[in-house]
Amino acid sequence: MPAPVPFTVLGGYLGAGKTTLLNRILAAPGAGDMAVMVNDFGRLNIDAELVAAQGGRAVRLENGCVCCTIGDSLVESLMQVMAATPRPARILVEASGVADPARVADFARLSPSLRLDRVIVLVDLEQIRARCADRHVGDMALKQLAAADVLVLNKADLVDDAARTETRAWVEGRSAAVVTFEATRADVPLAALFAPSERAGQAPRDHDHNRNHDHPHDDFDAVRTWSFETRRVFDRARLEALLDGLPPAVLRAKGFVDLAGEGLMTLQLTGRRWTLEPAPDGVPRGQSRLVVLGTPGMPADADLRRLVTGAVTGSPAT
Amino acid sequence: MGETTVIYPARKIITMLAARPQATHVAVRGGRILGVGDLDDLTGWGDYEIDDRFADKVILPGFVEGHSHTLEGVLWQYTYVGFFDRTGPDGHHWPGAKSIDEVVARLREVDTGSGPVVGWGFDPIYFTGRRMNKDDLDKVATDRSVLVLHASGHLLNVNSAVLNAAGVTADTDVHGVFKGPDGEPTGEMQEFAALYMAFEASGANIYNQIGGESSLHNFGRVCHLAGVTTATDLYARLTPETTAALLRVVPDPSFPIRVVPAYGALADTPENGAALVKSLMDKSSAKLRFGLVKMMTDGSIQGFTARIKWPGYYNGAPNGLWNAPPEELVRAFNVFHDAGLQVHMHTNGNEASELMLDTIADTLARNPRPDHRHTLQHAQMMDEALLRRAKALGVAVNMFANHLYYWGEQHLALTLGPERAHRMEPFATAQRLGVPYAMHSDAPVTPVAPLFTAWCAVERRTAEGRVLGEAEKISVADALRAITLGAAYTLKMDHEVGSIETGKRADFAILEQDPLAVPSAELKDIPIWGTVLGGIVQPLHAE
Incomplete structure (x- = not known):
């Protein structure tokens, strides 16, 4: 069986900058052999000079990237993308502005031919608080924050420092993301958005990642992320033992864990220190979600899964 | 006028025509209805033949299924x-x-x-x-x-x-x-x-068969069996391939129904979609009618994915999902409306229905269009205030009567609870307020069977036999109107089909019993002899 295809989900509400980021990705010279699945061709500036071939729902660009529309069924369009020979080297799916990126990530969690890479969620720093309070879409905007592995706080130029700091803390309090980028016009280093699968064997750089909020962007491409979701609850004693025993290659972990008898807690782990505090309002209840960031030398995904599953009880979440 | 005139005597003809609700004879010439009445009313047009094969049958306008999908035809391959x-x-x-x-x-x-x-x-x-x-x-x-x-x-x-x-x-x-x-x-x-x-x-x-020729043939046959002569494909992809299949299959005289595909609006930008639909309208013919647009807004109530207003789902499930951000739904609707197209909007939950009524109100204030007939589809949770707004805005509703039977018990126990379950599919309120309404199967979600759908609206019984919302029952006559002229109205085809009236297409459902005479509980069980489509007699079984 061929190696599973890395699968990245790009989420965030309408206007957060997904299209801008997609345009950056599509224009990047190194994007070759990636299939980019979008909701709407029309808004992308696919430069005619970059188009090598066009047919119906897909455009092949000169850099080797294939861009196609999802239409009304991700199931169907993903089947088409995966039927191509050869398979794409990587797939990036733009989740609709009202989709829960976690449910899109499930495609890769379930299919053996896909491997979940990262869930990237863009946030409009100026609008996010209002979005989360909106009667029609507030619930979904909050789900999107919770589902992120990587947050891109966009439109940083539109807010002043005080608002940016306050909004960032508010958003991070409601997200499991282990890394946050602040950006203007979605300008983030593209290598940082995809796991370094090709470089997995590379030795970790000697670098202090503990203050990840400030860590230089050009180093993020040397770390791995791994995420875990469950609807069962965690046992506090076993979780604490797990956290105390994590290898040093795990640099950071964050998430919302439903503790038996206690309810949903925010978990923060940085280096050797961790805290568990009640999760704020707005974080969707009924499930736990954990994101881990580490050097390429941290335990393999399957081993991390075994470790974390060991702290989970058989009971469903509260 | 060298064409033959055929006069069909019948046990009864139920016309849906207020001026002459019932008759005994209908005259057909050139695929159209020359007249309806008693024999004396019809003989003055010149030579005629009497065809008495329906002499002991009851003739209704051919049924119009205002919300179905040709996916029904794909699934029957399994x-x-x-x-x-x-x-x-x-x-x-x-x-x-x-x-x-x-x-x-x-x-x-x-x-x-x-x-x-x-x-x-x-x-x-x-x-x-x-x-x-x-x-x-x-x-x-x-x-x-x-x-x-x-x-x-x-x-x-x-x-x-x-x-x-x-x-x-x-x-x-x-x-x-x-x-x-x-x-x-x-x-x-x-x-x-x-x-x-x-x-x-x-x-x-299953996807690579959607819109294919065999699925269309299956769909046509399923509709024919139910007495349907006009059916929608209410979220059609209209790719070059599926459009070509429709153009090959449907106009053929042997194909048993008229098909009204509504363009599925999530496939492309609204601008491109509107341009596509307008270009296809030139290809419309007597049996194949382009021009409708369908937008999806939320999910389903039984799947807990419909967007519903406070107090939300009865079992505490979180609110459902939008199919696209509300701003995009609003924008898409405006593009289609401004292009002069008629838009059908899937709105199961009342939050979705309300959002689209808000949108229609704003759009009409900016760009009024008389008789637009934008239609809310499913519209299962419309309360009186929403229906009053629909009436004021000229919006029609096509409600999902079959839900009362298939999921009524679940709505009572899990999704909506007693109060809201009893006033789902509020047909009597729509009737009282004068909101144009139809009713549908949403096949393949439930079977295409307009008499069954009408029975659901008349009896309002769940699968366990419980009556859901006594006060929202309507009469058999009103329900029959909804599955014929009512649905035709929502498709802007009420001048062509939906009643038995001079000048309209000779589309009939031929029944073995009189739906106005049998006990209403037996409405769904009336055997169907076949249909007439544009004057072509289409028996279900060889005569």
Whole structure:
């Protein structure tokens, strides 16, 4: 069986900058052999000079990237993308502005031919608080924050420092993301958005990642992320033992864990220190979600899964 | 006028024409209705032939199914395993599968020994006891994939072969994968990710058949069996391939129905979509009518994905999903409206219905258009205030009568609770307020059977026989109007079909009994002899 295809989900509400980021990705010279699945061709500036071939729902660009529309069924369009020979080297799916990126990530969690890479969620720093309070879409905007592995706080130029700091803390309090980028016009280093699968064997750089909020962007491409979701609850004693025993290659972990008898807690782990505090309002209840960031030398995904599953009880979440 | 005039005497003709509600004879010339009345009213047009094959039948306008999907025709290529009886395109009557064992037995029976085994329409909500699991489907096959799609459209069951091929085990902690008390996946799952995994692992693919010629033929036959002469495909892809298939298949005189495809608006930008629909309108013909647009806004109530207003779902489930950000729905509607197109909007929950009524109100204030006939589809939770707004805005509603029967008990117990369940599909209120209304099956979600749909609106009985909302019952006559002229109105075809009236197309449903005379509880059981489409007599069985 061929190696599973890395699968990245790009989420965030309408206007957060997904299209801008997609345009950056599509224009990047190194994007070759990636299939980019979008909701709407029309808004992308696919430069005619970059188009090598066009047919119906897909455009092949000169850099080797294939861009196609999802239409009304991700199931169907993903089947088409995966039927191509050869398979794409990587797939990036733009989740609709009202989709829960976690449910899109499930495609890769379930299919053996896909491997979940990262869930990237863009946030409009100026609008996010209002979005989360909106009667029609507030619930979904909050789900999107919770589902992120990587947050891109966009439109940083539109807010002043005080608002940016306050909004960032508010958003991070409601997200499991282990890394946050602040950006203007979605300008983030593209290598940082995809796991370094090709470089997995590379030795970790000697670098202090503990203050990840400030860590230089050009180093993020040397770390791995791994995420875990469950609807069962965690046992506090076993979780604490797990956290105390994590290898040093795990640099950071964050998430919302439903503790038996206690309810949903925010978990923060940085280096050797961790805290568990009640999760704020707005974080969707009924499930736990954990994101881990580490050097390429941290335990393999399957081993991390075994470790974390060991702290989970058989009971469903509260 | 060299064309032949044929006069059909009938036991009774129910016209839907206020000026002459009932008659005994209808004259047909050149595929159209020359006149309706008694014989003396019709003989003055010149030479005629009397065709008395309907002399003991009851003639109604051909039924109009205002909300169905040709996907029905795709699914019949697989095996029906639903709880309720259903008739296939070949006329074969499939009795409902009333237990897990019956489902398994049927799948074993149809299995050809190679390729994936796919069942559809599975509906375990009336089963007592345990849920179906992989061990059941392993009795069908262990060496090949077995998939069973649920009627609700949100769940599926698979056998061990599928789970093994996908590597789904007790360690798989993914949202839609159900686990048993032993922690092992049961084989039952939900959400699109699970569907993708199952299709990928099994090699089954229903998508590449949607809109294909064989699915159209199946769909046409299923409609014909139900007395339908005009049916919508209310979320049509209209790719070059499926459009070509429609243009090849539907105009052929042997194809039994008129088809009204409504362009599915999520496939492209609204600007491109509007341009496509307008370009296709030139290709419209007597039997194939382009020009409608369909927008999806929310999910389904039984799947807890409809957007509903406070106090939300009765069992506490979180609110449902939008199909696109509300701003985009608003923008798309404006583009289609400004292009002069008629828009049908799927809105199951009342929050979705309200959003689209807000949108229509704003759009009409900016760009008024008399008689736009934008239509809310399903509109299952409209309260009086929403219906008053629909009336004020000139919006029609096509309500999902069949839900009362198929999911009424679930709405009562789980999704909406008693108060809101009893006033779902508020036909009597719509009638009282003068809101133009129709009713539908949403096939393949429920079977195409307009007489059954009318029965649902008249009797309002759940599958367990309970009456849901006595006060929202309507009369048989009103329900018959809804499945003919009412639906035609929502398609802007009420000047052509939907009643038996001079100048209209000679489309008839030929019934063995008089729906106005039988007890209303038996409305759904009236046998259908066949139809007439544009003057062509189409019996169900060889005469």
